[in-house]
Ligand SMILES: Nc1ncnc2c1ncn2[C@@H]1O[C@H](COP(=O)(O)OP(=O)(O)O)[C@@H](O)[C@H]1O
């Protein structure tokens with residue numbers, strides 16, 4: 001059985017979101033929340049948010065050499081986020097743009113396990129291809145495009161340019177589909193156009209990632225078999241599937257294997273489990289000598305430790321030193 005030493009010497013390059021997350025301890029999903037008043041909670045913790053930034057912290061925490069590119073404002077919050085990423089060993093290719101404010105997300109965790117994000121992230125919405133220093137790829141490794149839905153400019157061609165640039169430099173690529181914030185409430189034509197923009201780049205993606213709901217919604221399908229057929233027809237040949245308490249799956253050209261989860265007794269970390277699982281598989285993408293079942297088993301163990309709070313990859317933010 002493989003263990004975490006397999007991550008030593010691996011490399012991951014990431015482009016994605018970065019912001020400040022303020023997370024509440026679980027509160028009751030009561031109608032009171034919609035009325036005038038106040039709801040006490042046991043803690044409100046500030047951490048680094050953004051799928052891309054979190055994936056970078058997972059990778060560096062697993063021992064991989066990690067590079068992150070994204071955008072922040074020139075405000076103190078952007079400086080604090082970049083400082084914290086660097087202090088965790090992430091090599092920063094973050095662009096500082098005086099025109100944008102660094103974003104925030106309020107993460108409301110409920111006692112029933114659901115969560116709600118309230119977010120304002122001008123820095124991430126305004127990411128451009130020209131903000132990304134392609135030196136990011138200079139040392140090789142695997143490339144992850146995280147948070148694909150957030151910047152209109154990137155959807156309109158920037159993502160394709162970026163994935164091509166990674167391939168041209170010999171990097172294999174991953175894309176995490178996640179949930180498009182527009183799904184469910186934007187006009188149908190808008191949703192279709194956005195899905196189409198991501199479909200177009202699937203031939204440039206070596207490994208696609210998402211949970212069952214996200215993958216089905218993206219393909220307008222209700223079952224995974226149809227979902228895989230459609231994804232493959234659009235150019236995505238391998239898919240890592242996050243299956244919650246059921247575990248994790250790996251699809252490759254007609255074969256689908258599932259490894260059951262490692263059971264957890266308490267949920268300390270409620271966000272980021274899918275990102276962590278996928279990072280494990282990206283770091284091992286080149287290891288053709290290790291079977292996918294074995295890779296998934298290791299990943300499920302690491303994620304269970306994270307969910308139960310035995311491992312902390314995401315630092316708590318503090319005012320700390322002067323970030324100027
Ligand atoms: N209730 C659970 N019990 C055990 N493992 C879990 C549980 N929920 C998630 N996991 C682990 O975390 C991984 C990703 O979580 P999931 O919730 O499916 O992803 P996402 O965060 O993308 O929705 C799963 O593949 C599994 O390994």
Ligand SMILES: [Mg+2]
Pocket residue numbers: 178210211242274275
């Ligand atoms: Mg996810």
